[in-house]
Amino acid sequence: MQPDDKKRNAAKAALNYIGDNTVLGVGTGSTVNHLIDLLPGVKDRIRSVVSSSTATTTRLEELGFEVSLLNEVGDLDLYIDGADEANKHLQLIKGGGGALTREKVLAGAARKFVCIIDDSKLVGMLGKFPLPIEVIPMAQSFVARKLAKMRGQPVWREKFVTDNGNHILDVHNLVISNPMEMETRINQLPGVLTVGIFAHRPADVLIIGDDSGIRVIGK
Numbered sequence: 001m002q003p004d005d006k007k008r009n010a011a012k013a014a015l016n017y018i019g020d021n022t023v024l025g026v027g028t029g030s031t032v033n034h035l036i037d038l039l040p041g042v043k044d045r046i047r048s049v050v051s052s053s054t055a056t057t058t059r060l061e062e063l064g065f066e067v068s069l070l071n072e073v074g075d076l077d078l079y080i081d082g083a084d085e086a087n088k089h090l091q092l093i094k095g096g097g098g099a100l101t102r103e104k105v106l107a108g109a110a111r112k113f114v115c116i117i118d119d120s121k122l123v124g125m126l127g128k129f130p131l132p133i134e135v136i137p138m139a140q141s142f143v144a145r146k147l148a149k150m151r152g153q154p155v156w157r158e159k160f161v162t163d164n165g166n167h168i169l170d171v172h173n174l175v176i177s178n179p180m181e182m183e184t185r186i187n188q189l190p191g192v193l194t195v196g197i198f199a200h201r202p203a204d205v206l207i208i209g210d211d212s213g214i215r216v217i218g219k
């Protein structure tokens with residue numbers, strides 16, 4: 001099965017978590033785009049929808065959804081998003097699309113976080129995928145030097161500005177044997193807005209599209 005079919009199957013399975021009157025948060029990326037394409041079919045179950053990026057907002061609006069602000073709706077019943085890597089503890093690396101800050105806010109505001117991936121993203125140890133970190137522009141070199149001292153190789157994502165007007169450092173070869181500790185450590189560097197490790201707030205449910213269909217971890 002092609003990766004795109006696996007992503008679509010995972011997205012389709014996530015629709016089952018949308019109950020009546022749901023305040024729904026929607027993530028960003030190619031897997032979530034499959035979900036967005038399917039949302040018109042369950043529109044009657046969605047009370048409000050909140051978006052994690054301008055790209056997702058545009059797609060939702062094109063399909064006729066009115067997108068609410070998080071400040072208007074309070075907490076989310078459900079947040080559905082993809083990931084760049086996931087481990088069996090449902091800890092994630094996110095931010096390949098650069099939307100990690102708003103994604104982390106929505107995950108934090110959600111009573112349930114359902115993550116949808118294809119099986120290539122399930123890993124034993126996080127960190128093969130370069131870790132995205134959103135930094136304020138004036139701190140970029142300072143933060144990069146700190147990360148180099150932590151034995152990572154930070155690479156500036158050139159010509160990319162986040163929805164919040166910031167830059168992304170993609171950090172290669174970091175050993176993330178303790179995701180919670182690494183998340184805390186990087187968060188504490190001045191100038192870091194968000195690190196793409198989602199360990200303190202992992203997913204509650206991981207839906208993995210694979211050759212046999214889907215596999216679900218968590219509940």
Ligand code: 5RP
Pocket residue numbers: 027028029030031032081082083084093094095096097098099100103
């Ligand atoms: C965007 C993200 C995405 O969830 C992540 O990059 C996965 O994207 P895709 O579904 O296209 O593989 O974190 O910031």
